[in-house]
Amino acid sequence: MEPNHERESTVPLPKPEPSQPTSELSKNAKKKLARQERWEAKKADKKAAAKEQKKKETERKRKEWEESIAGITEEERVKVIEARMSLRKERMEKRLEEKNEKKERLVKAKELGQNVVVDVEFSHLMTPQEIRSLVQQIMYCYAVNGRCDTPAHLWLTGCEGEMDNQLKKIPGFDKWIIEKENKSYIEVLADRKDDLVYLTADSEDVLEELDLKKIYIIGGLVDRNRFKGITMEKAQEQGIRTAKLPIGNFLKMSSSQVLTVNQVVEILLKFLETRDWKTSFFAVIPQRKRSQADSEGNADNTVDEDIDEDEEEESEQKDDLLTSKKQCVEEIPSNKLVDEV
Numbered sequence: 001m002e003p004n005h006e007r008e009s010t011v012p013l014p015k016p017e018p019s020q021p022t023s024e025l026s027k028n029a030k031k032k033l034a035r036q037e038r039w040e041a042k043k044a045d046k047k048a049a050a051k052e053q054k055k056k057e058t059e060r061k062r063k064e065w066e067e068s069i070a071g072i073t074e075e076e077r078v079k080v081i082e083a084r085m086s087l088r089k090e091r092m093e094k095r096l097e098e099k100n101e102k103k104e105r106l107v108k109a110k111e112l113g114q115n116v117v118v119d120v121e122f123s124h125l126m127t128p129q130e131i132r133s134l135v136q137q138i139m140y141c142y143a144v145n146g147r148c149d150t151p152a153h154l155w156l157t158g159c160e161g162e163m164d165n166q167l168k169k170i171p172g173f174d175k176w177i178i179e180k181e182n183k184s185y186i187e188v189l190a191d192r193k194d195d196l197v198y199l200t201a202d203s204e205d206v207l208e209e210l211d212l213k214k215i216y217i218i219g220g221l222v223d224r225n226r227f228k229g230i231t232m233e234k235a236q237e238q239g240i241r242t243a244k245l246p247i248g249n250f251l252k253m254s255s256s257q258v259l260t261v262n263q264v265v266e267i268l269l270k271f272l273e274t275r276d277w278k279t280s281f282f283a284v285i286p287q288r289k290r291s292q293a294d295s296e297g298n299a300d301n302t303v304d305e306d307i308d309e310d311e312e313e314e315s316e317q318k319d320d321l322l323t324s325k326k327q328c329v330e331e332i333p334s335n336k337l338v339d340e341v
C-alpha cells in the first residue's frame with residue numbers, strides 16, 4: 001500500500017523569533033503571530049470569565065447553605081451538618097476506592113499489559129508551546145489509560161532536557177505507574193529489538209492486530225506534521241518494524257490520517273478493549289476529521305494533505321488543552337479530546 005503522503009524535507013521550518021521586528025516577519029509568520037495574539041487575548045478573557053463564574057457559584061452555594069440552616073433549631077442544624085459531613089466522607093471513600101482500583105489495574109498492566117512506548121526524543125524540534133501541548137497529551141493518555149478496564153503499560157522513553165523538565169512539573173508525576181526512561185527505547189529495549197513496532201502514518205505496512213508480545217512505539221511529537229516522515233525515517237534507520245493504523249480500511253478522513261499522540265494511544269486502548277478497529281476509530285477520531293464513514297469497511301484510502309485547520313477549530317483545540325491542564329490528571333473527562341497534531 002502506498003504511503004499516505006509524500007515525503008518532504010524534515011529540516012525545521014524557521015519560526016518567528018519574539019525578538020524579531022514584526023516588519024521583518026514573513027506573511028505567514030505575521031499571520032501566525034496575529035492568530036497567536038488573538039488566541040492569547042481570548043484565553044485571558046475566558047480565564048477571567050471562568051474565574052468570575054466560579055466566584056459567583058461559590059457565593060451562590062454559600063448563600064443556599066446558609067438559607068437552608070437559617071431558622072432551624074440547633075438540634076436540626078447539627079443533624080444537617082452531620083448529614084453533609086457524612087456525604088462528603090462517602091464521596092471521599094468512593095474516590096479512594098476508585099484510586100486504589102486504578103492502581104491495581106495499572107500495576108497488573110505493568111506485568112501483563114500491552115506495552116506502548118511514547119518516544120519523546122523530539123523536543124529539540126518543538127516550540128515551547130508544542131512541548132507543553134505534548135505534555136498535556138501525555139497527561140491525557142495517562143488519565144485515559146487509568147480509567148480502562150484493560151490498561152496498557154505505558155513507557156516514556158528519551159526523557160531528556162526540556163521535555164524532562166516539563167514532565168517533572170506535572171503534579172504527582174513521580175507517582176505515575178509507568179516506565180520512565182531517560183534513554184531511548186532502542187537502548188532500553190535493545191534485547192527486544194525484534195518486537196519493536198514504530199507506529200507511523202507513513203508506513204506501508206498496516207497494523208492488523210495488536211500482539212501482546214510486541215512493543216508499539218508512538219512518536220511523541222506535536223509538529224502539525226511539518227516533519228513529515230520523521231518517525232518513519234528514524235525507524236528505518238534503526239532497522240525496526242513500522243506500521244500504520246488501518247484507518248483507510250474503515251474511514252475516509254477529511255484531512256490527513258496523521259493523528260495526535262493521545263488519539264493514537266486512545267485508539268490502541270479502545271482496540272484492546274473491543275478488538276474492533278472500526279469501533280475504536282469511531283470512538284476516538286473526532287467527527288470533523290472524518291469525511292465519510294464507510295459502513296462496509298471499504299472506504300478508499302485517499303486523503304487530502306491539508307492539515308491546516310481553520311482558526312476557530314484551532315482555538316477550540318487549544319481550549320481543550322487548557323481544560324485538561326486545569327483539571328487534575330485523574331479527572332479529565334473522557335469526552336475531552338486533546339487534539340493538536
Ligand SMILES: C[S@@+](CC[C@H](N)C(=O)[O-])C[C@H]1O[C@@H](n2cnc3c(N)ncnc32)[C@H](O)[C@@H]1O
Nearest residue numbers: 199200201218219227229230231244245258259
Ligand atoms: C502528531 S503525530 C507525529 C507526526 C510526525 N510528523 C511523524 O512523522 O510521525 C504523533 C505520532 O502518532 C502516531 N501516529 C499518528 N497517526 C498515525 C497513523 N495514522 N498510524 C500510525 N501511527 C500514527 C505516530 O507514531 C506519530 O509519530
